Amino acid sequence: MSQAILAKSVTKTFGTGPLAFQALKGVDFHMHEGELVMLAGPSGSGKTTLLSILGCVLGATSGKVTLFGEEITGLPESAMPKLRLSYIGFVFQGHNLISSLTAEENVSFQLQLRGFGLKESRNEALRLLERVGLGDKAERKPEELSGGQRQRVAIARAVAGAPPLILADEPTASLDAKSGLSVTEMLRELAKERGHTVLVVTHDSRIFHLADRLVHMEDGQFVEMSS
Amino acid sequence: MAIAALRMMFHGKLKMIGTLFGVVFAVILSNQQAGTFLGLMQKSTMLIDNAGADIWLAPQGTMQVQAGGILPITAAARARVTPGVQWSEPLIFAGATVKRPDGGTEGVSVIGVKWPAGKGGPWNVVSGDKNALGDPDTMVFEDSQRDKYGGMNLGSVREVNGRAVRAGAFTWGLVPFGPSYAFAEYDLARLISRTDSDRTHFVLVGVEPGKDPKQVAEALRAQVPEAVVYTKAEFKRSSIMFVLTRTAIGITFGTATLFGLIVGFVIVSLTMFSSVIDNLREFGTLKAIGGTTGDIAVLLLVQSVMYASMGSVLGLAVVSLMANGIRSAQMALNLSAPLFGATVILMLLLCIFASTLSMLRIRKLEPAMVFR
Numbered sequence: 001m002s003q004a005i006l007a008k009s010v011t012k013t014f015g016t017g018p019l020a021f022q023a024l025k026g027v028d029f030h031m032h033e034g035e036l037v038m039l040a041g042p043s044g045s046g047k048t049t050l051l052s053i054l055g056c057v058l059g060a061t062s063g064k065v066t067l068f069g070e071e072i073t074g075l076p077e078s079a080m081p082k083l084r085l086s087y088i089g090f091v092f093q094g095h096n097l098i099s100s101l102t103a104e105e106n107v108s109f110q111l112q113l114r115g116f117g118l119k120e121s122r123n124e125a126l127r128l129l130e131r132v133g134l135g136d137k138a139e140r141k142p143e144e145l146s147g148g149q150r151q152r153v154a155i156a157r158a159v160a161g162a163p164p165l166i167l168a169d170e171p172t173a174s175l176d177a178k179s180g181l182s183v184t185e186m187l188r189e190l191a192k193e194r195g196h197t198v199l200v201v202t203h204d205s206r207i208f209h210l211a212d213r214l215v216h217m218e219d220g221q222f223v224e225m226s227s
Numbered sequence: 228m229a230i231a232a233l234r235m236m237f238h239g240k241l242k243m244i245g246t247l248f249g250v251v252f253a254v255i256l257s258n259q260q261a262g263t264f265l266g267l268m269q270k271s272t273m274l275i276d277n278a279g280a281d282i283w284l285a286p287q288g289t290m291q292v293q294a295g296g297i298l299p300i301t302a303a304a305r306a307r308v309t310p311g312v313q314w315s316e317p318l319i320f321a322g323a324t325v326k327r328p329d330g331g332t333e334g335v336s337v338i339g340v341k342w343p344a345g346k347g348g349p350w351n352v353v354s355g356d357k358n359a360l361g362d363p364d365t366m367v368f369e370d371s372q373r374d375k376y377g378g379m380n381l382g383s384v385r386e387v388n389g390r391a392v393r394a395g396a397f398t399w400g401l402v403p404f405g406p407s408y409a410f411a412e413y414d415l416a417r418l419i420s421r422t423d424s425d426r427t428h429f430v431l432v433g434v435e436p437g438k439d440p441k442q443v444a445e446a447l448r449a450q451v452p453e454a455v456v457y458t459k460a461e462f463k464r465s466s467i468m469f470v471l472t473r474t475a476i477g478i479t480f481g482t483a484t485l486f487g488l489i490v491g492f493v494i495v496s497l498t499m500f501s502s503v504i505d506n507l508r509e510f511g512t513l514k515a516i517g518g519t520t521g522d523i524a525v526l527l528l529v530q531s532v533m534y535a536s537m538g539s540v541l542g543l544a545v546v547s548l549m550a551n552g553i554r555s556a557q558m559a560l561n562l563s564a565p566l567f568g569a570t571v572i573l574m575l576l577l578c579i580f581a582s583t584l585s586m587l588r589i590r591k592l593e594p595a596m597v598f599r
Contacts, residue, residue: 048598057515057594084594085517092597096512100238101231109231113517157516169598 003069004165004197005031005054010063012049012220023049025220026063033164036191036198038208041217047201048169050217054199055090055167056083068164085114089158089196091168091187095150097142103129103153104138107160114161128156132186148179155186159196166190168200177206184210228522232529239505243534245498250538250574251545253491257484258546258570262560264480269561270403271470272463274338277350278318280431281440282447283462284454290473291466294321294336297426302451306432309450311443313435316346317427319413321420322406325368326386327377334406335368335387339416346431349410351398355381359395360412369407370397371555387411388419400559404470430454488577495534496581499527503585507592514594523589531578538578539571 012024023046031037039047052058053065056072057080065073067087075083089110090096097106104125111121129138132152134145142150151171158166168187172180184200184207191198191212200211208214216223236243269276274292275283284306286296298317306315319339324332340347342361349357349367359365366387373379383394392411401408411419422428430451434443440458447456457465471477503510510523543562550560 052595052598055515057598080594081514081517081519084515090515090597092512092515096508096515096597098231098235098509098512100234105230105234110516112228113522 002033003030004033004035004067005029005199006064006066007050007054008064010050010053010065011061012046012053012058013061023220024053024060027220027222029215029222031197031199033197034191034195035212036188036200036210037213037215038211039199039201039215039217040203040205040208041223045217046220047217049220051167051169051199051201054165055088056080085161085163087163087165089160089163089166091151091154091158091166091171093170093173095142095147095154095174097150097153097157099142102139102141103134103145103156106142106153107157110157110160116161125156125160128160129153132156146179147175148182151175151179151183152186155183155190159190159194162194162196164195164197166196166198168198168202170202170204171200172202172204172207180204180207228525229529232526233533235506235509235526236530236533239502242498242502242505246495246502246534247538247541249491249494249498250534250578251542252494253488253577254539254542254570254574255546255549256487256490257573258543258562258566259549259560260480260484260487261566262546262550262562263558264476264484265561265563265566266559267404267476268467268470269559272466273401273403274348274408275459275462275466278347278431279433280346281434281459282432282444283457283459284315284430284432284447284451285457285462286428287453287455289455290469291462292320292429294428297422297428298430298451298454300425300427302454303427303430305450306430306447309443309446311434311438311446312432314344314346314433316341316344316431317413318347318429318431319411319416319420319422320428321416321422323388323409323419325376325409326389327375329377331377333372333375335372335409336403336406337366337387337416337419338408338410339413339420340410342412346433347410348408349396349398349401351400352396353399355394355396357396357410360410362393362395364390364392364415365395365412366392366415367396367398367410368394369401369409370399371402372407373397388421390415390419392419488573492577492581495578496584499530499534499578499582500584500588503527503588507588508597510589511592511594511596514592515597520586520590524586527582527585527589528579531582532575535571535574535578539574542574543567543570 007029010027013020013022041047053060107125108121129135187198188210190196286298303315303317321337323335323337325335326332353370379394384391434440444456444458550562
């Protein structure tokens, strides 16, 4: 399998002087295409910081990060949106759907950002919502959906346009056990059936068994890796 | 992007109403002030507009149609023989008082015109026949002032500067800044205003078809050097400049219009900014999933255009109703298509400019905030 992510000696320091806080302390990390990795650890351990750097929404202080063979460290801020559109789909902890848009519009909006035409994006959005079991709820707004359904819309949005990398930040945090498991199974299905590389940051030990690899972080460093 | 912009706009209904209120407020106040101002300007130049003259000869120092100065009556004859002139007629313009039956008096501006040529008025006659001006000791008065003249009707007799005259017809809306206009045959007006027979106040000139009034005016300046010679357009411009520079009207209305635009701008800015702050996480999400600051700028631009369009339509509808409600002989809002067009353009600029405050916040927004 080809390498999807390669991170070497990545550090991230917030602030300067005596108030400086080092969130990542020389992290080395890699993922293969089609792999599902879960990143676990206590709050403040650096999981989300690493996810943000890999997701091109935050720059590393030092080190080197490569996504699908393209080095992203040192690129200007203005290049980041294009990288995110090319490589990454996000699933956020609080689903972060646009409240004024319907499920279909939330998904097709992402597709339009990725260059799809209006009609094409609508058709594709409906297909993706069918795939996550929400074909009959395409016209509903987020407030008219349950937590699990919202997260499934968020997954449909994340995979819209088939980005190779899915980054999920605590996707089960606001869900009950059953919905959380269902959402994670969907993410695993994406990795195994469609070849997406999926990195999940989570506290939720109930879903650990679905990971290809489980990585524990503490105090800005990896402390344990298990398959 | 446009659909998302509209959905986001209509989703926050209270914010949308607040923003629209700002635009509507700015439209109403600025149009009410500008319309009133333009209406007053129209009043100040209505004699020039309706006299039928291409060129005016006025006493030196004259900047608008005003009483006081005099010209020799020979000016009219000299004008008539100037190349390019088709006709010329003297005009009396003088202040006078109308004596009411109860003994009180009311001011009036008497306009004396040669009859039946009728250059200089009357116009907008709403009752009676303007040809009554040819009858002895007969005048045409302003309909809206009939009560002021003591319940004047057609055939009523009043003393004007001590001379008994009969009301032969009524005009409507001929009320400039000063006393309303009343028309009399030239010689009657001369007697009323006690103007010597060898004197007059203005000379009206019509140019031959196809002649350039500017060139004819140039010839008249040489022919009648004691007069200031204005083309119709020049005299209008001079009258408007007189009002703008010699009275507080321009500053008063200009300030009120500007105030309306500023208040509207502040309301629109703050409500749009507040709407962005309320939805900051959503805008952060848009950035995180690949939207650029430019994409969001387009979104805000679409909203700005919508606010400006909707607010302009609503505001102009309200101000049009207001204009109909307050229309009178003394006051009429001059709401024209160019004013409406300028309003829409101004509101577009106002809303787009108002959204820049929101854009500054969006520009600083880090997509990483969605992970916090």
